[in-house]
Each structure stands twice: as C-alpha cells, then as structure tokens.
Amino acid sequence: MNKLAYKVLNDLDVDIEVTGNPFNLPIESIFQMAARINKKRSFLFVSKVLGKHIPVNPNTSLIAGAVLSILYQKHLKGHLPYSIEQVITAIVDPANANHVFHMIKSNTLPLCEPTIFIGFAETATALGHSMFDIFSGPAKYIHTTREMINEVNPTLDFVEEHSHATSHRCYPLYEQFFQGEESIVLVDDEITTGKTAINIIRDLHHKHPRARYVVASLLDWRSDEDKQRFEDVKHELGITIDCLSLLQGKITVSGGPVESLVSNKGISTPNANAEVLHYSLDKYFMHIPFSSTNTYGETKTESYLKHTGRFGIDALDIPNLDESITRSANELKSYRRGKRTLCLGTGEFMYIPMRIASEMGQGVAYQSSTRSPIHPYAGKDYAIRNVFPFDYPEDPSINYFFYNIPHGTYDEVFVMMERESRPEKLFSYSEALKKTGIPIIHYVHFNN
The missing domain is CATH 3.40.50.2020 (Rossmann fold)
Structure with a gap:
C-alpha cells in the first residue's frame, strides 16, 4: 500500500491510502489536487488526463x-x-x-x-x-x-x-x-x-x-x-x-472548505484587438432537429449533432463519425495561423472536439470549459492556477469556467460549440477569452 499526503490549501488536507493500481501508473501522472467551491465536498482530484481543467x-x-x-x-x-x-x-x-x-x-x-x-x-x-x-x-x-x-x-x-x-x-x-x-x-x-x-x-x-x-x-x-x-x-x-x-x-479529509481566497483569478483587461472569427462544420455531420429549453424558459431551436453520444450511438456508426472528424480536422488545420494552438471544448461537448484536435497537427493542446467551480491559487503543485468565468451562451443563469491559461501561452484558440449562438449570447464568453491574451479566437459550431 502507498500512502500520500496532500496539503491542498489553507488547512484543507487530504490523505490517501492507495490500495489498487493494476497497471502501476505513476500517481503524479493522473491527478493534482485543488479546493472546490462546493459545500458538499471541499476538494477535487483534478485529472491530468481528462482534458477538462488542465490542457493536455x-x-x-x-x-x-x-x-x-x-x-x-x-x-x-x-x-x-x-x-x-x-x-x-x-x-x-x-x-x-x-x-x-x-x-x-x-x-x-x-x-x-x-x-x-x-x-x-x-x-x-x-x-x-x-x-x-x-x-x-x-x-x-x-x-x-x-x-x-x-x-x-x-x-x-x-x-x-x-x-x-x-x-x-x-x-x-x-x-x-x-x-x-x-x-x-x-x-x-x-x-x-x-x-x-x-x-x-x-x-x-x-x-x-x-x-x-x-x-x-x-x-x-x-x-x-x-x-x-x-x-x-x-x-x-x-x-x-x-x-x-x-x-x-x-481518503481522509481534515480541515474545512475554503470559503474565500485572494489569488490569481486570471482577471485582466480584455484584449480589444483580439481577432474573432466564426466557422461552421455542419456539412460534415448528421443532425437531429431537436430544441432545448433553458432555466429561463427560453427555447433554443438550433439542432444537435446525432453522434455525440447524447442520443445514443452504435459501433456501426463509428466509421462515419471518424470520417466526419477527419474532414473537419483537415478544414480547421488549414485555418491555423500559429504554432501554439488551443482547442477548447464546451461543457458536455468534449469527444468530437478532442478527436478533431488530435488530427489538427503538431502543437495542439486540448481542454474544455466546465460548470465545475474551483478556487484558483498560484501555489506549487496546486492544480488550478487561474480561472476565467463566463455566462453559458445557451443559459446565462449557469456559470461556466475555463482554467489554466497563462497569459501569452497560445497563438490562437479554436472554441468548439455544438450549437451556434447569436453574437450577443457569446459576449461574456468572448470577454473571458480576450482576457487570456490569446490574439486570435476561432469560434467553430457544428449545427445547421
């Protein structure tokens, strides 16, 4: 058995006793720790392989x-x-x-x-x-x-x-x-x-x-x-x-939840000179003409993709989806203008953006925005260095976040969204993206 002790933040400590590791994976390659903004559970194992909070x-x-x-x-x-x-x-x-x-x-x-x-x-x-x-x-x-x-x-x-x-x-x-x-x-x-x-x-x-x-x-x-x-x-x-x-x-947890924190929240002045571009990849994918309703009772009529997994997918569908992904990646690869590119999935829409990112060439990192609220802190071995909050375009009542983008890290970002949103709905997202200092923002949507 392997025992590990993590001092997460302030007096929040998490002790781990590892009882199973069938493939002998190095633990440090799997996760880091962070303090969660959630009274039900005060800490989070931030995955280093999921492509969510940490770019991979x-x-x-x-x-x-x-x-x-x-x-x-x-x-x-x-x-x-x-x-x-x-x-x-x-x-x-x-x-x-x-x-x-x-x-x-x-x-x-x-x-x-x-x-x-x-x-x-x-x-x-x-x-x-x-x-x-x-x-x-x-x-x-x-x-x-x-x-x-x-x-x-x-x-x-x-x-x-x-x-x-x-x-x-x-x-x-x-x-x-x-x-x-x-x-x-x-x-x-x-x-x-x-x-x-x-x-x-x-x-x-x-x-x-x-x-x-x-x-x-x-x-x-x-x-x-x-x-x-x-x-x-x-x-x-x-x-x-x-x-x-x-x-x-x-796991054994000691210490209370972190109520507030003065830290690097990634807040800076939005780059007013950032170039914002928009693309559609709808021609490569099959769609389902379903609508959704948000917490305000507003209806969004833009279609969903058929093969994201939200509506079920069969193994027989995989070859067609693979072809759609490759064709999409080839198109987006032609739009690249830098050597350091970030592809950003949105919420649940992770797999198709991840697959596309994997075929866009060298120098591409991937992560996704999330509903998960986490305290940022620029301390050694802490998982979340900075945070960029924004209003979810499809439901402004829901707070979304993306994390860990140090200023000047990327030449461009491809923001992949399953369903198109009107420009005014993207304002909060765009302002958050401009605070990263990334000079070129490519919005990519997939519906028709």
Whole structure:
C-alpha cells in the first residue's frame, strides 16, 4: 500500500491510502489536487488526463479511455492485440501519445458480449465515448446530459450526489435502446461514494432490468461502508456489479472548505484587438432537429449533432463519425495561423472536439470549459492556477469556467460549440477569452 499526503490549501488536507493500481501508473501522472467551491465536498482530484481543467495532448485523453477499455477487456478475459505497457507509455510521456493512439485505433478490441456504455456528464462524456470507441462488435454508447430536450422524454432521470448541478437525463433516440439484456458499463472519471452509480443502476433496473452492471472509473475512493452499499444493492436487486478502476484507495479529509481566497483569478483587461472569427462544420455531420429549453424558459431551436453520444450511438456508426472528424480536422488545420494552438471544448461537448484536435497537427493542446467551480491559487503543485468565468451562451443563469491559461501561452484558440449562438449570447464568453491574451479566437459550431 502507498500512502500520500496532500496539503491542498489553507488547512484543507487530504490523505490517501492507495490500495489498487493494476497497471502501476505513476500517481503524479493522473491527478493534482485543488479546493472546490462546493459545500458538499471541499476538494477535487483534478485529472491530468481528462482534458477538462488542465490542457493536455488530446491523444492522451483518448488513451485514458482506451486504458479503461483494456482494463474491461482483461476483466472479460478477452483478446488484447498489444501490451498494456505500450499504452501506458503514452500516459506517462505525451510525446508517444499520437503514435500509441493510432496503434490502438487500428487494432480495436473484439467485444465478446453485447454491452452498453454510459458516460456521466459532464466530465466523463469523452472518457466514456473513448472507452466505447476502442471496441468492435455489439457495443452501444450514450452519455447522460443536463440539457432539457423538448421533443423526447428522458428514458432515465436520476441525481448526482456531490455535484453543483445534480440532474442527469438520458435521451436515447430509439425507444428500444435499453430494452435488451446487454451488460451495462457506467463510466466516470471518479467514484467517491458510488451513490450516483447506484442511483442510475436503480433507475435502469426498475425500467429495464438486466443481470450485470460494471462501474469503470479512473479513480475509486469508496470507503468500506460505500462498498458494502454496493453489496447490499446487488443482493436486493439480484444482480452483479463489478467495479474497475485505474487507481483505488481510501481518503481522509481534515480541515474545512475554503470559503474565500485572494489569488490569481486570471482577471485582466480584455484584449480589444483580439481577432474573432466564426466557422461552421455542419456539412460534415448528421443532425437531429431537436430544441432545448433553458432555466429561463427560453427555447433554443438550433439542432444537435446525432453522434455525440447524447442520443445514443452504435459501433456501426463509428466509421462515419471518424470520417466526419477527419474532414473537419483537415478544414480547421488549414485555418491555423500559429504554432501554439488551443482547442477548447464546451461543457458536455468534449469527444468530437478532442478527436478533431488530435488530427489538427503538431502543437495542439486540448481542454474544455466546465460548470465545475474551483478556487484558483498560484501555489506549487496546486492544480488550478487561474480561472476565467463566463455566462453559458445557451443559459446565462449557469456559470461556466475555463482554467489554466497563462497569459501569452497560445497563438490562437479554436472554441468548439455544438450549437451556434447569436453574437450577443457569446459576449461574456468572448470577454473571458480576450482576457487570456490569446490574439486570435476561432469560434467553430457544428449545427445547421
């Protein structure tokens, strides 16, 4: 067992006892710590591989999902066409990530039983999709969403225990999506208590019962009491639940939440000379003419993409999506005007932007905006150095953030948004982007 102590901020301390690390991943390559602005939970394991709060090589994030695929394939005793050591090198050294991802993508894992993968919004939408993407065979994928879709009723509706935004819904395009007896694999970046996973298992089993569930995560910090809760649910429902993770352990927290902090919040004068450009990639993708309603009761009529995972996707759809991604990346690559490029996904819309970023050439970093509020602090080993808040264009009542963009780091940023927003709705986002000092802002939307 490996014991680690983290002094997060002020008197907030987190001690970790690592009890499982099946691939012997260096812990420092997986996460850093930060203080969360959330009274339910005062700290956050900030992933260094998700492509959310910390900019990454986009291939590294895609490989993180593939490592979960390998873990699941080993659990099933299925065939592996390459060694796990080859894949782990790309997590430890991003310089290998492009080569390793192409190797993985060219050698998919044959899935030996029908499976539905479900990614949790918002942080695991891309993680779940990249796990699903590595398999060939009878696989489907869907991610939960916090969007309120008007034209279809949610098949699943459940709550998240520790989140600042708690409602999750699933909107499969086809009513029969969950009606089989396939194994369900729930994918999240982190399990703390497991209550959210239990909530969706209960809802799923009540509506579409089946025998087998798997929870796959990068991190698993459940206590003995939490693990017993899983055992109780297994016996109550007469099912199996297997939990797989890249890192497992127990955490002890001391000190209170950080209420306020005087720090580098990334606030500066917006660059009035920043060049703002707009592009559409709608011609490369299939769309669904669904609308949404925000918390003000306003309706947004711009269409959604069909194959993001929000409405379900089948393994047979992967080749068409791959082609759409490559064509989009080639177009955006032609618009690049610098050697240091950031691609920025938006909220739940992570996987397609991540894949596009991975094919846009050298010198491209990827991260995503998020609802997750975190205290910034420019201290050694602290995960969040600065923050740029803005109003979400589709719902100004929701605060969004992007993090960790030191002034002068990038020559340009490609902001990828699934649905187009009117210029006035983008004002807050644009002002935040201009504060980064990035001289060229490319807005890219995908709907028609």
